[in-house]
Amino acid sequence: QVQLVESGGGLVQPGGSLRLSCVVSGIFFNIYGMPWYRQTPGKQREWVAGISSDGTTSYADSVKGRFTISRDNAKNTMYLQMNSLKPEDTAVYYCKWRDFWGQGTQVTVSS
Numbered sequence: 765q766v767q768l769v770e771s772g773g774g775l776v777q778p779g780g781s782l783r784l785s786c787v788v789s790g791i792f793f794n795i796y797g798m799p800w801y802r803q804t805p806g807k808q809r810e811w812v813a814g815i816s817s818d819g820t821t822s823y824a825d826s827v828k829g830r831f832t833i834s835r836d837n838a839k840n841t842m843y844l845q846m847n848s849l850k851p852e853d854t855a856v857y858y859c860k861w862r863d864f865w866g867q868g869t870q871v872t873v874s875s
Contacts, residue, residue, distance in 0.1 A: 766790035766864045773869030784844040786859035794837035800844045802855035849873045
């Protein structure tokens with residue numbers, strides 16, 4: 765049974781930081797690339813960042829230089845360190861593997 769569980773979201777002021785986690789079970793986590801997505805009401809889910817099985821990372825232009833994706837294969841966990849957060853980063857953040865999505869974690873950036 766494939767499961768993805770996100771956590772770490774919350775309310776933060778502009779300029780603040782959060783670290784999201786995605787714990788994955790049911791797959792050989794270390795052999796797969798993994799992405800983070802986000803979604804705001806009324807919009808399609810947007811790709812935010814990805815990390816390959818060998819640790820190569822890529823980012824959407826909107827988050828480049830502020831967000832850092834990483835993984836810990838021993839813990840079957842992927843992370844998203846988000847710094848210098850902006851109100852436009854407010855969204856539900858998801859991780860996914862193939863057609864499986866986590867439940868998401870809400871990030872709200874507001875003063």
